[in-house]
Amino acid sequence: MESIKNKIINICKSSVKASQYLSKTKNTERNKALKLIAKKIIKNKDHILVQNKKDLAIAKKSGLSKPLIDRLLLDESRILNLSKDVLNIAKLEDPIGKILNSRTRPNGLKISKITVPLGLIAVIFESRPNVASDVAALCIKSRNAVILKGGKEAKFTTESIIRIIKKGLEEANIDNRVVSSLNDYSRTSVNILLKMDKYIDVLVPRGGKSLIENVRKNSTIPIFSHLDGICHTYIDKYAKESTAVDVTYNAKMRRTSICGATETILCHKEAAKKILPKLLDKLVKNNCLVKGNSKLKKINPKVVLAKKEDWATEYLDAIVSIKVVGTIEEAINHINVYSSGHTDAIITESSSAAKKFLNRVDSAIVMHNTSTQFADGAEFGLGAEIGISTGKLHARGPVSTTELTTYKYIVQGKGQLRK
């Protein structure tokens, strides 16, 4: 235990040094490193696939669930996407050194607020191997050092990607300690990492509920996290039928395992008769389990009765709860009680209803006439994301390069004294 602790302290110390070094590099140097990394990922794709097969073999042996194995799996096209993400991040503008505002006070003091890196980020993630390259690239771009602690099930894949990143940094003449792997897959090492507030500025847990709850409870480092993605799509009285059916179906069923998937559909009673039969039919035909009340069951006999806890459940699966509401206010109130504050959408042709919904729903992302599955850093044009924050402080919604910055005030005087 003591030796793991010392090892982790040493990684933290060298990461802090590397972050100070990184803060002096030029944007062009960092972009060069990112482009080299993107190239190397493609060049080494066979090696990554071999390592990924090792992880998959162990995962299948140990009986990992199908969705988890799917998250872990890499193929040629997924590797191409890893590389493309890194290239897209290189194309983003430099988030550091931006003057947020600047003013000259009556006494002549010039006060500027400018963006600076946070310093050292630690990311604890589970099985998705793309997290390693996305996160490393976002941190390099924003001049932060990063410590990566991947999930045991993706060990071989993650380590192979981190090695490639380190080589890319080296070739671009950037201190490769900027990106470190904890390279220890025990619970003990996580718990030690959570106490490294002396070195680490922010911690990002990316994974299931139990990981995030452990981090929340035990971390002495500030965290960005999302606990749940209980997202809603509300079909308003003034919804257009085809938009309602297509968008809501996409929001639920395109990929059911992502946090932006809709888990509850609310439908205005005046839209219900026209829209719900078609929507229920499409969902049920595509093997989505629909939960609702007895009236809904009359529309489609495959509906099963919803329990109270359904409104607070993130299924991450082909399951949806549906409720008919009397007014838009009832929909907004339901969402402000049960939503996890991630993403909620309204389908309506009425601009006043849309305005009311967008203003009053207190979530990180609110949408009008589109699919909650668009809740994603890359879809937002942010290159990629470390995660979607449902907290209100510092980062809300997709966490990308801007959210990995802080600011400092620079005050320039000519000998002014305070009275």
Add this chain to the structure above:
Amino acid sequence: MESIKNKIINICKSSVKASQYLSKTKNTERNKALKLIAKKIIKNKDHILVQNKKDLAIAKKSGLSKPLIDRLLLDESRILNLSKDVLNIAKLEDPIGKILNSRTRPNGLKISKITVPLGLIAVIFESRPNVASDVAALCIKSRNAVILKGGKEAKFTTESIIRIIKKGLEEANIDNRVVSSLNDYSRTSVNILLKMDKYIDVLVPRGGKSLIENVRKNSTIPIFSHLDGICHTYIDKYAKESTAVDVTYNAKMRRTSICGATETILCHKEAAKKILPKLLDKLVKNNCLVKGNSKLKKINPKVVLAKKEDWATEYLDAIVSIKVVGTIEEAINHINVYSSGHTDAIITESSSAAKKFLNRVDSAIVMHNTSTQFADGAEFGLGAEIGISTGKLHARGPVSTTELTTYKYIVQGKGQLRK
């Protein structure tokens, strides 16, 4: 205990309701309330002074220290300042509804990032009565509800100010539950408040180390806090003599009890001979205790020897530690080790030395040729402040209206589906 808990839950619930109400008010309505409050403070100044005398009498009886009694004391001019602060906050621009950025994606989705209130703020403070009116005004301006928990020693004064604020809100037809007093001065009530994360979005402790440490340890609510103001003034090799002596003296001695007061002076060895004799003379003559090494003692016999812990001490008194350094790098390294990340200044005529210092010192506020005592929201043109944050997340430096906002993403579509 249970009854206090229920009382606090009820205050939280009514505050949340009031915050939802407040988020629908207009900027002009809120400004009207602030102007009424400013007027009422002046109109009721005699009453406030009577209440303040009650607090002072109890404080003197219980042997409160002189600096604490000075913080507690109000007189006519201080009350005028309370009122002026509130008026200045009314004049600030509305921080809510600002479009931080907006982009249209290739698929036609329009994505806007706009500022919204945090929701409910709780502020735990000690003896300064101006905190009540400053904080309430900042929260009203930024559409946040606030729960105030003042120090027992300022009980009568604080409650009289809060009553005036509530009357001002009422007259402006704003729900006066927007500003609440916990009106309970026990430790128990603080500890219950710290667990109200279901209702309170951010907690601001303003006070001494023990208060802040208790809050940090026990709060389940995110906090803005500053632990210490260990501020430095570095006199560079290229400092102008008069600027160095006057600014450094002001930074230390103008008011020694504020967090922006300089606690350690660093001086380049080549500037020491010329500048330190005069500076030490001025400090010593004005009853400042100077701590340094034996060489410094040779310059002025009143110098006492500094111990290692002096470099990590916030004196908040007429005491200063002084160290001669060989290079600007040594000064920067010393600061990055011992500074609390609040405010640090360089005195120099060299623009390259200034640039190096301002870039490399990792503090919320870095200054060139001016006094660290300017570290203050009002001096920065922010109206007033809830405090100076030394954390890096969300708020760094003065916490004013902008820092009391968060943002949401609004995504507007025309039926787009994610592929």
